[in-house]
Amino acid sequence: MSAPIETSKLHDCRDAFVSTLEALGEADNNIVAVCNDSVGSSKLGNFRDKFPDRLINVGIAEQNMVGVGAGLANGGKTPFVCGASPFLTGRALEQIKADVAYSEANVKLVGISAGMAYGELGATHHSIEDFAWIRALPNVPVIAPADRIETAAAVKWAAENEGPCFLRLSRVGVPDLLPAGHVFEPGKANRLREGGDVTLIANGVLAHRALNAAQLLADHGISCRVINMACVRPIDTDEIIAAASETGAILTCEEHTIFGGLGSAVAEVVVDHHPVPMKRLGVPGVFAPTGSANFLLDEFGMAAESIADSARELLRRKG
Amino acid sequence: MSPEELRKIANWIRKRDLQAVYEAGAGHIGGEMSVTDLLTALYFHTMSVNPDAPLDPQRDRLVLSKGHTALALYVTLAKKGFIPESEIATFLKPHSRLNGHPNRTKVPGVETNTGPLGHGLPVAVGMAKAAQLNGDSWRVFVITGDGEMQEGSNWEAIMAAAQFKLDNLTLIIDHNRLQQGARVADTNNLAPIAPKVEAFGWMVEEIDGHDMKQICKALAPETTETGKPKCVVAHTNKGQGISFMTDNVAWHHKVPNEEQFRQGMSELEKALS
Ligand SMILES: Cc1ncc(C[n+]2csc(CCOP(=O)(O)OP(=O)(O)O)c2C)c(N)n1
Ligand SMILES: [Mg+2]
Numbered sequence: 001m002s003a004p005i006e007t008s009k010l011h012d013c014r015d016a017f018v019s020t021l022e023a024l025g026e027a028d029n030n031i032v033a034v035c036n037d038s039v040g041s042s043k044l045g046n047f048r049d050k051f052p053d054r055l056i057n058v059g060i061a062e063q064n065m066v067g068v069g070a071g072l073a074n075g076g077k078t079p080f081v082c083g084a085s086p087f088l089t090g091r092a093l094e095q096i097k098a099d100v101a102y103s104e105a106n107v108k109l110v111g112i113s114a115g116m117a118y119g120e121l122g123a124t125h126h127s128i129e130d131f132a133w134i135r136a137l138p139n140v141p142v143i144a145p146a147d148r149i150e151t152a153a154a155v156k157w158a159a160e161n162e163g164p165c166f167l168r169l170s171r172v173g174v175p176d177l178l179p180a181g182h183v184f185e186p187g188k189a190n191r192l193r194e195g196g197d198v199t200l201i202a203n204g205v206l207a208h209r210a211l212n213a214a215q216l217l218a219d220h221g222i223s224c225r226v227i228n229m230a231c232v233r234p235i236d237t238d239e240i241i242a243a244a245s246e247t248g249a250i251l252t253c254e255e256h257t258i259f260g261g262l263g264s265a266v267a268e269v270v271v272d273h274h275p276v277p278m279k280r281l282g283v284p285g286v287f288a289p290t291g292s293a294n295f296l297l298d299e300f301g302m303a304a305e306s307i308a309d310s311a312r313e314l315l316r317r318k319g
Numbered sequence: 320m321s322p323e324e325l326r327k328i329a330n331w332i333r334k335r336d337l338q339a340v341y342e343a344g345a346g347h348i349g350g351e352m353s354v355t356d357l358l359t360a361l362y363f364h365t366m367s368v369n370p371d372a373p374l375d376p377q378r379d380r381l382v383l384s385k386g387h388t389a390l391a392l393y394v395t396l397a398k399k400g401f402i403p404e405s406e407i408a409t410f411l412k413p414h415s416r417l418n419g420h421p422n423r424t425k426v427p428g429v430e431t432n433t434g435p436l437g438h439g440l441p442v443a444v445g446m447a448k449a450a451q452l453n454g455d456s457w458r459v460f461v462i463t464g465d466g467e468m469q470e471g472s473n474w475e476a477i478m479a480a481a482q483f484k485l486d487n488l489t490l491i492i493d494h495n496r497l498q499q500g501a502r503v504a505d506t507n508n509l510a511p512i513a514p515k516v517e518a519f520g521w522m523v524e525e526i527d528g529h530d531m532k533q534i535c536k537a538l539a540p541e542t543t544e545t546g547k548p549k550c551v552v553a554h555t556n557k558g559q560g561i562s563f564m565t566d567n568v569a570w571h572h573k574v575p576n577e578e579q580f581r582q583g584m585s586e587l588e589k590a591l592s
Contacts, residue, residue: 037466039500059469059507060436060498087435120345120411121419124386124434291413299413 010173014112016148017169018043020155021080025051031159032056032072034081036065042082042112062087066095066107073106078159084118085111085127085168093133100164101137108158109134114144114168115204115255116283116293123287127168132260134166135233141186142232144168144262146207147177150230153184170205170255172293177207177228187234195225198311198318199243201266202253203230205293206302210253213307224311235265237273244274249318251279251311253302258282277317279310320363322531327591328398329359329531333560334587335394335407341580343411345419349557349570351391353495353528354462357553358383358395360534361460370400373427379457380430380446384439385464385493386420387572393417393426401428437470439463440490444476447488447548458540462491466498469507474519480548481520488548489538490516493528495557497568516550528553561586 025031025047032054035042039057048055056072058065062083069081081088088111089096100107111130118125135142143165145151151169158165165186177192192207193214202210207228214224225247227239243250250270252263263280270278281302288296297303301310320328332355340346358381362368366379383392390410397404402416409415416425420434431442443461450457463473480488492512496503503509517523522544526533536542537551557571558564561583575583 037469037499037501037506041499057500057506060466061469061471061507063471091435118419121387122422122434124420124432289413290411290415290418295413 009175011148011176012171012173013145013148013151013169014043014171016151017110017155018047020152022047022050024156024159025054028078028159030077032077032079034058034065034069034072034079036060036062036083036087038083038112041084044082062091063095066092067099069107070095070099070103070105078106078108080108080110082110082112084125085114085130086125089127089130089133096134097137101139104139105164106162107164109164109166111166111168113171115170116288116296117171119292119296120290122290126288128256128283130168131232131254131256131262135265139164141165141234142168143186143230144204144232145230146203146228147174149176149178149180149182150184153182154230157184157186168204172205174205175208177211187231187236189236189239190228191225192228193224193226195223196247197223198249198251198315199225199227199247200251200253200307200311201227201229201243201262203228203232203262204255206253206255209297209302209304209307212304213311216304216308217311222311222315229262229266232262232265235269237269240266240269241273244270244276249277249314251281251307251314253281253307255297256282257285259285277314279314281307281310322535325359325363325531328363329356330587330591332359332391332394332398334584336390337561337575337580337583337587339390339394339407339410341575342408344574345411346390346574347387347572349497349564350385350388350464350493350495352559352561352564353555353557354385354388354391354493356529356531356534357462357491357493358391360531360538362395362399364535365538366460368428370428373401377455377457380459382430382433382439382443382461383421384433384461385436385467386433389419389421392421392429396426396428402426436464436467437472440473440476443488444480444483444485447480447485448483450487451483451485459488460491462493464498465492465494465496465503465509465512466506468492468509468512477516477519477521484546485548486543486545490548490550492550492552493555494552495555497557497566497571499571501568513552520547521550522547523550523552525552525554528555529559560590
């Protein structure tokens with residue numbers, strides 16, 4: 001029996017994002033940050049103090065922010081465009097489409113406090129449509145790291161590789177899941193746990209909840225594979241086909257509406273290549289009620305116990 | 320209602336707001352204190368609204384575009400009788416109607432859901448246009464933050480309102496000189512706001528946004544100009560009424576500790592005597 005996840009050591013992935021960005025900025029003058037009055041919420045205070053000229057705060061103006069990011073990229077800079085994810089992706093979606101994705105501009109979009117991290121601030125501040133919106137666009141890898149290690153690795157990858165991407169970060173604490181020194185590769189999932197009866201696929205803050213659920217299932221003799229699918233696009237087709245053929249059932253968990261996100265992306269692969277019973281956990285197509293981020297995840301059936309229950313239900317359909 | 324009575328109501332709203340922020344452990348206290356006098360004047364002096372018929376088609380409309388200060392609106396609506404005063408204690412609790420940003424489908428008196436900045440004014444333009452098309456006499460008020468005026472959508476709406484000659488529309492800018500992370504002047508300066516809005520064909524008036532007499536006068540129908548929308552630049556202080564919060568950017572959404580809560584309450588108590 002593997003040890004349960006240590007929930008006492010939780011980390012805010014924003015810290016890994018900014019410390020990596022600062023280190024990269026030290027080595028490369030072209031790295032700049034662009035934000036929308038979000039120095040505090042993006043934790044860019046230190047970056048600003050170190051590189052005052054390279055923190056470009058356009059004010060509360062997200063469309064302008066993304067456009068400015070595209071222009072900076074054209075001028076040879078590597079802009080990390082940071083803002084609360086609902087406003088970055090929702091408000092500036094057309095800028096993201098035309099100026100970044102279509103133009104293939106070297107803009108790194110960083111959605112801060114994505115998912116339901118803003119909790120009680122409500123549905124306007126929840127970013128649970130961003131996988132669907134950005135994944136619909138060509139050229140923009142959509143990445144939701146599971147922990148601070150993967151966050152740092154993804155930021156490093158983004159800085160070193162020309163082209164757009166969307167990093168989707170939470171502010172809700174998560175434990176370390178990936179091995180130190182992990183190297184990020186787009187479109188490459190990581191198997192967090194081996195298992196043969198059913199596969200749980202998750203990312204972001206759901207990865208550790210899925211692992212906890214797998215442990216609960218293991219305690220009842222169910223062997224559960226857990227895959228961290230940080231990249232919603234490009235998605236790791238091989239790993240999904242392997243899960244379908246080797247375990248015969250797939251349960252997805254995401255901090256996103258079930259319309260068009262991780263579960264949908266996995267289902268597309270399953271339907272095309274190897275149909276097996278599936279269930280998609282997420283926000284069931286509603287605006288969330290008032291409540292904290294963790295409360296809402298529990299409310300929508302994504303407490304470890306509920307994920308385990310859904311997996312059991314799915315197993316019954318496996319036949 | 321006299322300015323003195325309005326001041327008393329505003330003082331009650333500030334205290335109830337402070338207590339709710341303290342108890343909920345969240346809120347946007349700075350912007351709530353700056354907008355309280357404006358909300359009080361609107362609901363207890365200027366606007367014709369009826370808590371017993373919150374959707375009366377002939378009602379005046381208020382759009383709180385700076386939706387992060389929802390709590391100030393909830394407390395005002397409770398004081399006016401739209402929701403029970405006892406409900407304020409549920410602010411931000413699981414499944415409460417009183418979310419961090421106002422929701423018209425849940426809270427009577429709320430006209431449109433706000434939270435993302437730069438949405439209220441375009442919606443208000445649509446409302447005012449509807450009244451104009453109907454030949455109705457109800458008025459539309461919208462309150463934005465000054466930082467919020469950095470959103471381009473506001474300026475698109477400002478042009479439209481002038482073009483449509485919406486003299487039934489009043490934009491009140493809560494000009495507290497601070498936004499979330501810094502002073503407006505140090506971020507993306509808009510000052511002077513008045514000539515900018517005026518240049519777009521609006522009638523503009525600048526007032527002390529904490530002086531009840533000036534607020535009421537600026538919102539009175541006699542002080543509008545036929546064929547022009549009106550903008551009231553209300554000079555306010557973020558954290559107004561609580562000394563250590565006043566004009567201090569740290570208090571955008573900071574939560575007072577027990578000592579700060581007590582001091583704030585006692586300052587507000589004394590302000591009345
Ligand atoms: C589109 C959008 N971008 C960013 C935010 C985050 N945000 C909430 S309040 C705020 C500052 C608002 O400043 P201001 O308009 O001056 O309001 P006030 O000073 O009255 O609080 C920001 C940036 C938001 N709510 N919506
Ligand atoms: Mg302000």
